[in-house]
Amino acid sequence: MMSTVLTLTFNPALDQTITLDRLQPGTVHRASAVHTNAGGKGINVASCLADWGVPVAATGILGRANAQPFEALFADKGIADHCVRVDGETRVNIKIADQSNADTTDINLPGLVLGETVLGAVREQVRETVIGLLQDYPADSAPLVVAAGSVPQGMDPAVYASVGAEIRRFGGRLILDTSGVPLSAALAAPERTLPLCIKPNRAELEQWAATPLDTLEAILTAARRLNRRGIALVVVSLGAEGAVYVSSSLAIRAALPVVRPLSTVGAGDAMVAGLTAALWEDANPETLPGLERIARLSTAFAVGKLERLGPNLPPRATIEALAATVAIEVCA
Numbered sequence: 395m396m397s398t399v400l401t402l403t404f405n406p407a408l409d410q411t412i413t414l415d416r417l418q419p420g421t422v423h424r425a426s427a428v429h430t431n432a433g434g435k436g437i438n439v440a441s442c443l444a445d446w447g448v449p450v451a452a453t454g455i456l457g458r459a460n461a462q463p464f465e466a467l468f469a470d471k472g473i474a475d476h477c478v479r480v481d482g483e484t485r486v487n488i489k490i491a492d493q494s495n496a497d498t499t500d501i502n503l504p505g506l507v508l509g510e511t512v513l514g515a516v517r518e519q520v521r522e523t524v525i526g527l528l529q530d531y532p533a534d535s536a537p538l539v540v541a542a543g544s545v546p547q548g549m550d551p552a553v554y555a556s557v558g559a560e561i562r563r564f565g566g567r568l569i570l571d572t573s574g575v576p577l578s579a580a581l582a583a584p585e586r587t588l589p590l591c592i593k594p595n596r597a598e599l600e601q602w603a604a605t606p607l608d609t610l611e612a613i614l615t616a617a618r619r620l621n622r623r624g625i626a627l628v629v630v631s632l633g634a635e636g637a638v639y640v641s642s643s644l645a646i647r648a649a650l651p652v653v654r655p656l657s658t659v660g661a662g663d664a665m666v667a668g669l670t671a672a673l674w675e676d677a678n679p680e681t682l683p684g685l686e687r688i689a690r691l692s693t694a695f696a697v698g699k700l701e702r703l704g705p706n707l708p709p710r711a712t713i714e715a716l717a718a719t720v721a722i723e724v725c726a
């Protein structure tokens with residue numbers, strides 16, 4: 395029950411959120427505020443899980459030259475730091491928060507450019523870290539590993555398939571949140587390397603399915619194809635329309651009216667943290683109460699995060715209150 399969740403972020407980012415009254419491309423803007431926080435998908439998941447009280451360890455790659463904000467976040471939230479340091483700077487991703495419509499525009503940079511030899515060595519170090527940590531878990535603990543985000547230029551885009559194989563070898567459960575080629579490569583891998591759970595958004599699932607998914611039925615059909623491939627839980631996030639949770643035997647849709655967001659950056663990561671927290675609490679996606687708990691908690695994490703800048707959750711009681719009000723619909 396108290397096992398540490400491990401997060402893996404190959405391509406973290408410092409998120410620089412620039413707040414504007416109104417974004418008008420092609421014109422000069424005066425920003426009203428700027429805020430920088432340590433981010434990147436797996437880092438955000440770790441931060442939200444730590445807020446919830448789940449013990450977390452973070453691994454992945456950090457540029458030595460600007461590692462301080464990440465180190466401060468880890469120290470502040472009690473996250474065990476197992477990130478490998480490399481020469482250079484972690485990327486700075488630009489987030490433009492438009493206050494006129496509460497939309498955020500993301501400009502994500504490619505990330506560290508590392509030579510083939512360095513990349514190979516770093517990948518090996520991260521692999522050893524994952525294996526080293528998993529070896530320390532009790533044999534029957536089925537530890538949870540969240541691997542999330544893009545991969546740096548030059549890294550094998552099929553990296554999550556080999557990570558999946560390593561995790562499964564140690565009885566671990568992989569939750570994967572990535573997109574594009576790394577996602578399609580992970581989903582095309584042999585069944586024994588597949589993640590336990592994925593959380594694509596509609597566009598990412600459409601890319602995998604190679605067809606538009608305009609209706610709930612179409613989304614369910616694509617998610618169920620992935621279930622049959624061997625992925626036990628497919629969560630499709632639908633922005634303001636909530637999310638769909640599809641396990642091998644059940645499907646539900648969850649939604650909560652969205653407050654006016656301060657920033658949408660990292661809401662999907664908070665959703666991943668919420669579903670991980672529910673799995674960590676032993677929620678079983680093959681039972682209705684279990685799948686409902688996963689849906690309620692992950693929706694509440696995502697909506698709770700929207701009111702904050704950076705990967706931070708409101709207090710536990712606020713999250714539980716939000717979770718209780720999530721609208722749940724069982725799908726046929």
Ligand SMILES: O=P(O)(O)OC[C@H]1O[C@](O)(CO)[C@@H](O)[C@@H]1O
Pocket residue numbers: 405407408409433434435436438487502542543544545659660661662663
């Ligand atoms: O790894 P990717 O896909 O470039 O996404 C990274 C971005 O996504 C976020 O994790 C938000 O989901 C940001 O913190 C970060 O800038």
